[in-house]
Structure formats: C-alpha cells, structure tokens
Amino acid sequence: MTATAGYLFEGADWDFTKLQHIHDACEEIARSELGLDVYPNQIEVITAEQMLDAYSSAGMPLFYKHWSFGKHFAHHEAFYRKGLMGLAYEIVINSSPCISYLMEENTATMQTLVIAHAAFGHNHFFKNNYLFRQWTDADGILDYLDFAKSYVAQCEERHGRLAVEQTLDAAHALMSHGIDRYPGKKNLDLRTEEKRAGERRLHEEAAFNDLWRTVPTGPVKSAALLSTERRRSLLGLPQENLLYFLEKTAPRLQSWQRELIRIVRHIAQYFYPQSQTKVMNEGTATYVHYRIMTRLHEQGRISDGNFLEFLQSHTNVVFQPDFDDPRFSGFNPYALGFAMMQDIERIVSNPDDEDREWFPDIAGTGDVMAVLRDVWANYRDESFISQFLSPRLIRHLRLFHLHDNPEQREGILVDAIHDERGYRRVRRELSRQYDVGYIDPNIEVVDVDLAGDRRLMLRHTVVKGAQLNETDAKRVLQHLADLWSYDVSLVEVDAADHVLKEYVLSPRGVAAAA
Amino acid sequence: MHIVDRRLNPGSKSLENRQRFLRRAKALVQGAVKKSSQDRDIKDVLEGGEISIPLDGMNEPRFRREGGTRDMVLPGNKKFIEGDMLPRSGEGRGRASEPGEGDSEDGFRFVLSRDEFVDLFLDDLELPDLAKRKLAEAESEGLHRAGYATSGSPANISVSRTVRLAMARRTALRRPRPEEIAQLEAEIEDCDEARRIELMAEIEALKAKFRRIPYIDPIDIRYRRFETMPKPVAQAVMFCLMDVSGSMSEHMKDLAKRFYMLLYVFLTRRYRHVEIVFIRHTDRAEEVDEDTFFHGPASGGTLVSSALQAMHDIVRSRFRPADWNIYAAQASDGDNSLSDGEVAGRLLTEMILPVSQFFAYLEVGETGGSTFDMPDSSLWTLYQRLRADGAALSMRKVSDRSQIFPVFHDLFQRRRKQEKAAP
DSSP states (O other), X not given: OOXXXXXXXOSSOOOHHHHHHHHHHHHHIIIIISOOOOOOEEEEEEOHHHHHHHHHTTTOSOOOOOHHHHHHHHHHHHHHHHTSOOOOSEEEEOSSSEEEEEETTOOHHHHHHHIIIIIIIXXXXXXXXXXXXXXXXXXXHHHHHHHHXXXXXXXXXXXXXXXXXXXXXXXXXXXXXXXXXXXXXXOOOHHHHHHHHHHHHHHHHHHOOGGGGGSOOOSOOOGGGSOHHHHHHHTTOSBSOHHHHHHHHOTTOOHHHHHHHHHHHHHHXXXXXXXXXXXXXXXXHHHHHHHHHHHHHHTTOSOHHHHHHHHHHHHHHTOOOOXXXXXXXXXXXXXXXXXXXXXXXXXXXXXXXXXHHHOTTTTTOOOHHHHHHHHHHHOOHHHHHHHHOOHHHHHHHTOEEEEEOTTOTTOEEEEEOSSTTTHHHHHHHHHHHTOHHHHSOEXXXXXXXXXXXXXXXEEEEOSTTOEEOHHHHHHHHHHHHHHHOSOEEEEEEOTTOOEEEEEEEOOOSHHHHO | OEEEEOTTSOSOTTHHHHHHHHHHTHHHHHHHHHHHHHTSOTGGGGSOEEEEEOOTTTOOOOOOEEOSOEEEEESOOSSOOTTOEEOTTSTTOOOOSOOOTTOSTTOEEEEEOHHHHHHHHTTTBOOTTTTTTHHHHHEEEEEEEEEEESOOOGGGBOHHHHHHHHHHHHHHTTOOOHHHHHHHHHHHXXXXXXXXXXXXXXXXXXXXXXXXXXXXXXXXXXXXXXXXXXXXXXXXXXXXXXXXXXXXXXXXXXXXXXXXXXXXXXXXXXXXXXXEEEEEESSSEEEXXXXXXXXXXXXXXXXXHHHHHHHHHHHHHHOOTTTOEXXXXXXXXXXXXXXXXXXXXXXXXXXXXXXXXXXXXXXXXXXXXXXXXXXXXXXXXXXXXHHHTTOOOEEEEXXXXXXXXXXXXXXXXXXXXXXXXXX
16 A cells, blocks of 8 residues: 555556555445445456457356357457447456456556446345346356366367357357246256266266167057147146257257257356346446445545546446437446436435335435345346336436337327326336346247147247347247257237247258257 | 456467357358458558458347337437327437347458468468479478488598597507507616516517507598488569560559469468569560559560560579579560560570479450450460470469459469379
8 A cells, every 4th residue: 555645546557466455445345334245356357358358258257169259259359449349447257256357458546446346336236136146156157167168179079060069059049048037946056067967978978888779669658649738738838948948858959969058058047137137237336336436535545636537437437328319329227227326325315205205115214225235136127127216317317208109100109208197107118128028029839749740839929019030030940940850830929819920940950960 | 355367368268269250151251351352452462451241151140029019218308298299210219129239231340360361362272383393392402410420521520529439449459558668668778687578578569459459440430420401491582574565554564463462472471581573674674673663664665585584694693593482473465576485485494494483474464355365475375385395384364353363373273283293
C-alpha cells in the first residue's frame, strides 16, 4: 500500500501487490458493509488475445474442440482488429473458486472496478441466486469441462473426426432445446456425472463379449399391443428436452454419441440460468461495484482523480439510449438492472406514498442490504421486473408499450405508456420480454410410432402467430433426423389446434450409421 | 484469494478451432482467396487480409421464430399517448428479434493471416519437375569434416593425430630413446673391460631395436577426412524479362506483372532469400528497377537475344549457379526480328537453360482476344521448336487477367511431375 493518504494506488499503474490490496479492501467492504457471501476468488490477468480466445469458447477457460468456436473466434477477431468492437474489461466464470479474468490493459482504477464488479458482485449472485443453485454446479464445472474436452478428443481418435463433428453439429443445433426447464428429481452433480461416464465406459469394456450378439432373443414383444397412452408415458412424453429424449431413446445411436449429446446437454443446462438473469446479474454486479467504489472513495483510499475516472466508465456502462437513438439496440441490462437496484434502495430507505402503496412489504423497512440480498437470491429477470419495477422508474425511463399486429394495416398501436393506466401493463409486457417461456419456441416431442415406421413426431405450439423460420427449421430438423435415424416430423399448431405447417425430414443416413 | 498471471501462457488457444473452421470451409475460403488475389497489387499478395465467404454449410442453425404479432416495451417516450397508431415505416418500428452474429446470408467476413492466405493461395502448387531435379533444385554439395582416415592426399595429413599415434606405438613397443644410448656410451668411457663388453652388446641391441622401430611408421599416418554433404541453397534469383517495345500495351504489361507476382510469391515461400532482377529490352536490353520496368517509357525494335545475353552476363557476374537457384520468366507479345531467332535460340539452349531451374515464357495478348485465336508469333514458333528438341521450357498464352492464375497453376501443378515420373 502506498503511504500517502492511504491510497490503494496512484495513477494508472498496478502490480500484483496492489491488486492484492485492492482485493482485500473490496472484500472488507463487501463482507462487513454489504454482507455479501461469495465463493473464494481467483483473479487471472490475461492479454487481449487470450480474451478473444475466451470469447470464442463461451468465456470458459477450457472447452472441447469444434469448428464453430473457430468461426466465432475469426468473427470476433475481425471485428476487434477493425476497431468495431471493444473487448470486455473482464469475464467471470460461475465456478468455485470463482475465476475472474482481468485484462492487462486496464488501469488500476479499472482493475478495482472490475474486481468489485466481478469478484464480488457476480460472485455473490452466482453463489446465492436460486437458479444458479438449482441448475449449476460451480464446484464441478471445470472438472466436467476438462472431462468433456478429453472425452471428445478420445472419441475423435476412436471414431474419426468427421463422425464426432457431425454428432456435435447436430447436438449444437438442438442445444436451445436440450434444457430441463423445471426442477427434476435431483440436482446436477457434474463430478458424479464425470465419474459415472468413466464407469459406464469401463463396464462396457469389461463386459464386452461378442457372443452375446449371437444369442437369439426370442420373439419381440409386440409394441403394437401397447396402447398409445401407455407408450407415451413409458417414453416420458411429451418431452420438451429434445437432447435428453434423443440420448435416452434414439434407436441407433452409439453409446459414445449418447455421451456426446449428454455433454452438450449438460453444458446447455449450465448456461441456462445466465440467459434468464442478465438484468439481475449485471444489475447486482453494477450496484455492488458502485457501492464499493463509492465507499473506497469515502474512506480516502481512492483519489478524487481516480474516482472521476471510475465515474466516467460507470456512466458509460449504465447508459441507456432512447428507442429513437441510433445507438439503441434494446435494453441495456446494466442500465435497467442498476436503475432498479437503486430504486429499491430508495424505496426501502426513503419511500413516498406511491411506493408505500405499490410496495407495502419493503417500503421504509430501512435495511437496504437485507432486502436486496433477498431479491438477489430469489428472483430471475422476469419475476424481478414484474415485482419491483416501480411507477417512478417507468416514468423516469419513459417506457411505453407497442403492439404490432401485422393484420392491422393502419400501423403499430401504442398500447400503454407511463401513466396511471399503463404502469401495470408496461410492467407486465416488459417482464414478459425476459420470460424464457416466451422467448424460446415451445417445441415438444409428442409421439414416436414405434410399431410403424418409427417416425418421431414433434409439435411446435405457435404463440402469437410467430412461426419458425423455414430454412433454419429444416436444417435443425435435418440434424435431428440424422441423430434419430428415422423420419422426423414437426407440426406447427396454433392455440386452436389448427395445423399451420408441417415438416417431414428423412435422415441422411451417414451420421447415425457411423 | 489467488492472483494468477496468465499472460505468459501459450497463446493461440483457439488456433486448433480456427484451423478446423478453415478446413471445413476450405473450398469456400480458397475460392474467396483466389478472387481477392486477382484484384490485388503485386506486393500485397503476400499480405493476409479480410475475406468474405458465403455461409452455406457453415451456419449453425437454431429454431428461430419470426413474424406474428409482436409486443415490445421501449424506453424514451417523447410524445406518444395510449391509443396512437404509428405508421409502420416510421421511427417507432422495432427491430427484428435477433440479428444473429455474422450468420446473415450475405456472407461471413473474417481476417486470414498472411501465412494462411499464401498457403491457400498456393495450395497445391509445387516446383516444376520436382522429382527429376530434386537435388539440383534446392541443394548443392558442400564439404564438411568427418573424422580421420588412413588414406588420403598428402595435403590432408593430420600432423598432430599422426604424431600422437606414433608416440603411442613407440611407447608400446619400447623403442629406446636416444638419450638412453648416449648415457650408456658415456658410461663406456670410464669402466673396466668386462663391463665395457657387456655395455657394448647392450648398446648394439638397443641400436638395432632403435632402427627396427621407426619414429613414424606408415601405419601411424592419419589424414583428415571430408565428407560431401548436400547443402541447401537457400537463395534464389528470379529474372523477369520483358519486351517493352511499342507493341506492348499497358494491359499486356499488367498481365506479365501478375505472372511475375505469382512466381515471386512462390519463390519466397520456398527460399529464404529471393532476389529479383528486372531486365527489359527493346532492341537492346538493360537492367532496371521495378518501377522503370513496369512504367518506364521505352521504344525501339525487338531483339530477344539482347535480353537473354544480358541475363547470361548477370548470371555470370553475380549469381553463381552453384549458389543460386535461378528462375526466369519472360513475357512478350511474341514479336521478334526474324534474324534474331537463331541467336536467341542458341543463347537459350546453350547458356541459359543449363543453369536455370525453370524458364517460363508467357505470351500476352490483348483483352478479349481468345488465346486460341492468337496466331503463333515468331517467338512462340521459335520456342516451340526448341521445346520439340527437348529444351525444358514452359510456355503459355494469356490474354486476360483471370487466366493468369490457371496458367500458373497449370505450369506448376503437381500432376505434371507424376506424369513425368511415370514413364
């Protein structure tokens, strides 16, 4: 620590001792004043190139090899080189210990900001939010990724790169439909997963006897006897987790292909909470870094100059352009999240009559951090917005709701604005924008004709008239058919059960038979 | 808390993924590279660069929805009130759901590194007649020390090694030293008779042994041994010969330039050091710099032999064929004065071809003229005759820029070497 006035650092330079002091100072505030509960931190300093590497593997430090990551890398690199894209100051990984990557180019102020933001804000959120607790296994993820990487490499050796690539391509295409959306019997434990995968393989090798192939199995029990209802319940239909269904029931997949699908499915599941908590996650982290930085400045550990530098980048981060601004590209999760967190702080500590009416539970209770910690632990974006978006904030952001019905020739209807009649409608619609149930198309496996041609039947329940993009749907279904290795059909059905469109695709034959 | 410094970790973690991507997109990328190299300047061909490929087969499809009724909440209302109708083309128009990153139909742009670019560019090209001339092509003989030998030329005697062996032999055989004899002789001077006879006999025996065991025996002699080792010649010189007489148009020069460019790229990949010599000629030849070569004005008649003579002189004075791989590319519209044919032919077959790895003749024509329609020019006829006589010449006619690459490709294609190797 530098001697003068107790500053943690001066100017822009930092070294590892200073990082340590910065971390300790932040931790002090985070634990004692904000009451945060975090995983142990691991801070890694990386270069711009390594940051680009991390970008292309979804931020993870290690990942199996696949061409699509190379494609993303090439894309990011082209943009970065042209100066069209800046790089993030940090990447943080939901693991235990919680790994935060810091860019080496950052100034000391930025490193402080980033440590407060990632190593405490995000970290607390990962550890405490119910979605992450339910769906991700922070202790096991890195080991599991390591296992996945070596398993994929092994498969490539044994079965050829092409066959592995085809299976992974297909699994990736279905990734968004490889997620369990509702809590199942038990939590995911990736370490056990990894062990079980190894045991399965060992058992197969140990128990292999070519003789079994030649043993007559006797007449097949007639599947036709099973009633439709019984068959569907045996297969666990309807099933919205397509990858799970394939892994368990696809008739002609090799066991290694099932394992690959399982890997893709687990990874998709791991990222599932992140997509549902963008606003909350960034809001939490931004609120935490703002509190910590302000406190450090109050304590006289950051100079006025450095604090101004912080304020400038903080302001950039939480900037929300208006809808008619050329820079507008949807809601900035940092801005919305931070604004809502600050609004909650105000409601709890200094409410007005309106707040008392809208938020009787929290208005004026006084303990800001207790309320916020509870919010961070128990909500996701959708429920968070539908509960806590206050009329005052709606007015402040001047939110309005547009209803675009293509059948309505005259134009787009302004359905609600920031007034007394509109608050609830605006709030409901905004929260719906963050509801995964509305974002992802609702596609389920409804039946398999096991007795007949083994056709796999899917159903897309069309919501608000939005049908699937035809080109992409065909491509995805082709992948699905390749894995299933028999025909696959998809019907798009509207709320009144009218069939709007039907796709039927046959497998290309190579992939599954490999 | 741990702080880990990852900056020194091996970089390019994504390299393998990138290569997989390029391999998968190879046909597309190669097409794009070919296309972009046609529009480039000579020197830039060695630079990497951004290319764009169509995304067929490279896309990552997902179930996506489109159309239908949409609801959106937007910030920053200025003047709308509930119930307003906004015209569809107007400001309030929302955006399409998700602009997929780079996945649009119109192509995927990314940057290829220099090496990747040139690799793809030259993908299946190889040196001409590689099988036949393999040694001569990239290697020459060099001597280096390889221990000692029992035979050799007197100039290579290794004195120290020889003397050492001789000493070992003398010691082993107990050759008397002259001092021993001298000492005994000194003793004879003052001793009695009996002892004297004894000593005399001893001295005699020693002297006999002394004579029998030579100081240096032929078997001691060792020669320094040299072995010939193939030494790679890591340098090449490329001669660009061009007819700059009035009949050569800018277009023709441009065609020639492209050909030189490709040859240059190819050579720089192959040799550590490549020099270029530009020789332009009308009825007399001169060595010039690149700019003058392509843009300098000149006029006069046409004597091809003058350029060949100039090249020969330069090779003799500056580029020893033992140390340099010599490549030559000649571009011309095919005009040559009739009387010059004999001289040029003789120069080529006797002086130039024996020392060159490769001699290419490119006959350039005007745009639009089909290469098949071009009547055989005097130079073309001459070279064709030489070729029929077995001269190792490559020759092509070109009239359009897009033909350059295929021509170069033909000239160097690996297939040829197999055809040649087959019979």
